[in-house]
Amino acid sequence: MSKWVPGGSLALVVLFSSATLAAPTAASAAPTESKVKIDPAMLLYLKECRRVVAAVGERIWPGWDISRTPILFYRPGVQDILIGFPHKPEGFAVLAGFNPLEGETLFVRDGKTFIDIDGQNTVREIDGVRTLVVADGPSNQRQKLWGVLQGQKPEFIQEWMDAWSFLPEPPYGQMSMILHEGFHAFQAAAAPGKEPNELAAIDYPLLDIRNNALWSLEADLIQDALLASDQAAAAAKIREFVAVRMERRTGLAEALVEYEDQEEYLEGLAKYVEYAFLRQAQGLEPAPELFYLDGFFGYGPHLEEVLTGEFRRIKDIVAANIDLTGNKYGVGPLRFRLYSSGASLAWFLDEVDPGWKADIFKPGLTLFGRLEKAEKLSPEEAARLAARARKEYDYAAIESAKAKFKAEGEKILTEKVAGILETKDTLVAIDYAAQEKIAGMAFTPFGVTRVGTDRVIYELVPLMGKFAGGCEFKFAQVIPVLVDKAKKEMSFVVKTAPAAFLGAKGPAFKIDEFELKGCSFEVLAAGNKIRITLSK
Numbered sequence: 191m192s193k194w195v196p197g198g199s200l201a202l203v204v205l206f207s208s209a210t211l212a213a214p215t216a217a218s219a220a221p222t223e224s225k226v227k228i229d230p231a232m233l234l235y236l237k238e239c240r241r242v243v244a245a246v247g248e249r250i251w252p253g254w255d256i257s258r259t260p261i262l263f264y265r266p267g268v269q270d271i272l273i274g275f276p277h278k279p280e281g282f283a284v285l286a287g288f289n290p291l292e293g294e295t296l297f298v299r300d301g302k303t304f305i306d307i308d309g310q311n312t313v314r315e316i317d318g319v320r321t322l323v324v325a326d327g328p329s330n331q332r333q334k335l336w337g338v339l340q341g342q343k344p345e346f347i348q349e350w351m352d353a354w355s356f357l358p359e360p361p362y363g364q365m366s367m368i369l370h371e372g373f374h375a376f377q378a379a380a381a382p383g384k385e386p387n388e389l390a391a392i393d394y395p396l397l398d399i400r401n402n403a404l405w406s407l408e409a410d411l412i413q414d415a416l417l418a419s420d421q422a423a424a425a426a427k428i429r430e431f432v433a434v435r436m437e438r439r440t441g442l443a444e445a446l447v448e449y450e451d452q453e454e455y456l457e458g459l460a461k462y463v464e465y466a467f468l469r470q471a472q473g474l475e476p477a478p479e480l481f482y483l484d485g486f487f488g489y490g491p492h493l494e495e496v497l498t499g500e501f502r503r504i505k506d507i508v509a510a511n512i513d514l515t516g517n518k519y520g521v522g523p524l525r526f527r528l529y530s531s532g533a534s535l536a537w538f539l540d541e542v543d544p545g546w547k548a549d550i551f552k553p554g555l556t557l558f559g560r561l562e563k564a565e566k567l568s569p570e571e572a573a574r575l576a577a578r579a580r581k582e583y584d585y586a587a588i589e590s591a592k593a594k595f596k597a598e599g600e601k602i603l604t605e606k607v608a609g610i611l612e613t614k615d616t617l618v619a620i621d622y623a624a625q626e627k628i629a630g631m632a633f634t635p636f637g638v639t640r641v642g643t644d645r646v647i648y649e650l651v652p653l654m655g656k657f658a659g660g661c662e663f664k665f666a667q668v669i670p671v672l673v674d675k676a677k678k679e680m681s682f683v684v685k686t687a688p689a690a691f692l693g694a695k696g697p698a699f700k701i702d703e704f705e706l707k708g709c710s711f712e713v714l715a716a717g718n719k720i721r722i723t724l725s726k
Contacts, residue, residue, distance in 0.1 A: 225287050227269040228326040233290050235364045238477050246470040256372040260321045265329045266306045272297040279317050309333035313374045322375045327358040360485030366464040373463045381551035386452035388635045391521045397599045402592040404438035409508035410583045412534045416501040428538050432565045433575035451556035458532010468497040504530045519599035520639035603641045610672050613683045621723040622657050623678040631655030644676035661709035661724050691720045
């Protein structure tokens with residue numbers, strides 16, 4: 191697939207305490223009929239992932255056993271299936287009938303689901319148990335389709351359709367996703383507290399010419415190291431990469447360097463597990479039933495082909511040369527770049543420091559820090575190697591391309607803001623000054639775009655959160671929301687007519703697109719503009 195469209199694994203970042211998902215109350219009715227209503231292939235994928243990890247897991251990551259991880263498969267509003275869960279929550283029944291996980295009890299609930307948003311592939315606490323959460327294939331794909339249907343340019347849609355990107359993720363991708371998220375559960379248990387602060391990404395210099403140009407130089411070196419024909423050639427490119435990264439990071443604030451390191455640790459390691467699966471499972475015979483699934487062609491050489499294809503895409507992902515999210519000027523491309531660069535660092539460490547996995551969960555240790563220590567470049571050698579890399583890869587041309595990228599980005603972001611503030615539909619502005627600040631918010635980092643010193647746009651998933659004074663907001667649809675921290679104002683566009691707002695005073699107000707609750711407020715209307723001023 192040539193493009194990743196808004197959707198897929200857009201796990202929400204929840205910045206307030208309601209992250210734990212409670213079990214249904216005793217009053218919830220258990221299903222009268224228990225049969226699989228999610229994509230049943232998910233159970234086959236899980237079975238095969240467990241079999242692969244049992245066979246070669248020690249070569250992927252010593253001590254990791256995905257079979258010990260409780261799992262929730264879900265399709266929003268259709269069905270929850272809990273696997274490996276220590277107890278049966280209220281409202282769940284034991285799954286009867288089809289179950290490829292022979293001898294294992296599965297708990298199922300139809301109708302209301304823990305999560306009502308597509309594509310939440312993540313790790314969360316459910317009923318007090320840390321659980322791997324995976325949306326089924328149709329749910330993940332529906333989120334991607336919504337991304338195309340809601341405002342993408344015709345040329346983007348045409349390319350997406352021509353690449354058959356509307357098809358569900360192929361079996362290798364589905365298995366990789368389960369392994370990726372399952373490893374996150376293992377990570378979280380082994381090293382709690384090493385997660386990145388996703389808010390730091392808002393301040394990242396996404397359009398900075400120097401930083402982006404040096405990232406592109408890193409991308410060239412990463413790809414050439416991964417695809418090198420011999421170990422000596424790979425080692426030389428790894429050393430150049432270390433030198434270039436050392437130079438690039440002299441221009442970054444310490445908090446941003448820390449964010450890169452933490453994101454590479456968190457997502458890079460999970461991405462590395464995907465690569466390790468593609469390499470280590472090549473000698474296995476897959477379960478025969480997998481051949482009935484569209485896009486499955488066996489293991490052996492085909493897994494190596496898939497892995498080589500991943501390595502060939504790394505250059506464009508790390509350099510942010512391709513539009514993977516429909517918004518290449520936001521945080522999404524940064525996060526994708528850190529997935530791939532982090533996985534590459536882990537791959538390099540396998541070559542230069544084979545014992546690295548024994549220590550990487552320790553507090554303060556980072557992938558690049560470990561690689562930098564292993565290479566031991568003096569300042570003089572680092573400068574020489576960085577200069578050599580700039581010459582080899584025509585750094586002047588890279589800088590020129592990134593200057594053009596910055597100009598294009600500034601133009602697009604200006605248009606994006608204008609699309610909200612200059613709309614002909616109903617423009618809603620929420621003045622939250624009396625509530626002091628936004629105290630917590632659930633959003634996806636992939637949908638964050640900084641458009642000024644104090645202004646940020648949030649999109650791709652329905653936003654929800656609360657203000658410091660206790661007032662809560664929740665969107666029912668994916669609507670771009672412009673937050674101006676200096677003005678303490680939240681602006682967005684709805685189709686609901688202005689007349690629907692008149693006379694609203696709280697403590698609760700709801701329209702098709704969003705709702706407010708937990709505070710009083712005043713509404714003023716001027717043409718198509720609505721201003722909601724929150725009270726304390």
